[in-house]
Amino acid sequence: MNRPIRILHTADWHLGKELKGKDRTPEIVQALEAIAELAVERGVDLVLATGDLLDHPQPSSAAEGALVDFVLRLHKEGIACFLIAGNHDPGERFERVCRPLLEGKAEVRGRLALADEGGLVEFHGLRFALVPFVLERRLVKTLEDKGEERRAAYGERMGRLLAHFGADVVLGHFPVAGSRPGGGEFALYLADTYAVPPGMLPSARYIALGHLHRMQEVAP
Numbered sequence: 001m002n003r004p005i006r007i008l009h010t011a012d013w014h015l016g017k018e019l020k021g022k023d024r025t026p027e028i029v030q031a032l033e034a035i036a037e038l039a040v041e042r043g044v045d046l047v048l049a050t051g052d053l054l055d056h057p058q059p060s061s062a063a064e065g066a067l068v069d070f071v072l073r074l075h076k077e078g079i080a081c082f083l084i085a086g087n088h089d090p091g092e093r094f095e096r097v098c099r100p101l102l103e104g105k106a107e108v109r110g111r112l113a114l115a116d117e118g119g120l121v122e123f124h125g126l127r128f129a130l131v132p133f134v135l136e137r138r139l140v141k142t143l144e145d146k147g148e149e150r151r152a153a154y155g156e157r158m159g160r161l162l163a164h165f166g167a168d169v170v171l172g173h174f175p176v177a178g179s180r181p182g183g184g185e186f187a188l189y190l191a192d193t194y195a196v197p198p199g200m201l202p203s204a205r206y207i208a209l210g211h212l213h214r215m216q217e218v219a220p
């Protein structure tokens with residue numbers, strides 16, 4: 001490829017989400033069709049989908065089917081796709097079902113894998129770190145630290161984890177400390193406990209995040 005690669009970054013589709021008992025999947029499918037059309041029109045080479053693509057750990061076949069349809073549509077157009085699991089997604093299902101099913105059509109990661117375990121993917125000479133949502137307890141022992149210490153430990157360990165990939169582009173599903181939430185996120189995961197301070201972000205050319213439903217600058 002003699003030109004720079006073109007990337008489209010999307011996240012937090014929440015396929016299967018209900019609002020006052022009404023399934024919003026058909027609306028979200030329309031939005032995904034618009035995104036796929038945009039990707040084709042703009043000559044996008046790679047789509048990054050950074051978590052909370054499904055709303056529920058036991059997704060409906062309509063919700064999961066819409067995710068698969070989106071990837072197949074892009075594949076037909078020659079557009080690659082990297083997907084990671086967010087806190088709402090069924091991570092194990094992504095890993096055991098979606099990943100083998102979509103092999104050769106998309107890179108799917110539902111479970112944390114280090115650089116030498118398949119967490120680092122190369123695409124047109126660029127290194128992409130595919131980092132699904134990491135539960136706090138995987139990084140910090142709950143009884144070991146308290147409050148402020150635990151918060152600092154999580155940010156520091158997450159920063160080290162992200163940096164070890166040495167990636168050009170990092171895909172992640174976590175908030176950066178000081179960010180403002182949008183609408184509809186799980187309050188449980190919005191406490192700053194899980195946030196990575198801007199100063200701990202790895203030096204990458206682009207960090208593609210999901211989780212907070214609001215576009216904003218989180219660090220210069």
Ligand SMILES: [Mn+2]
Nearest residue numbers: 052086087211
């Ligand atoms: Mn999320």
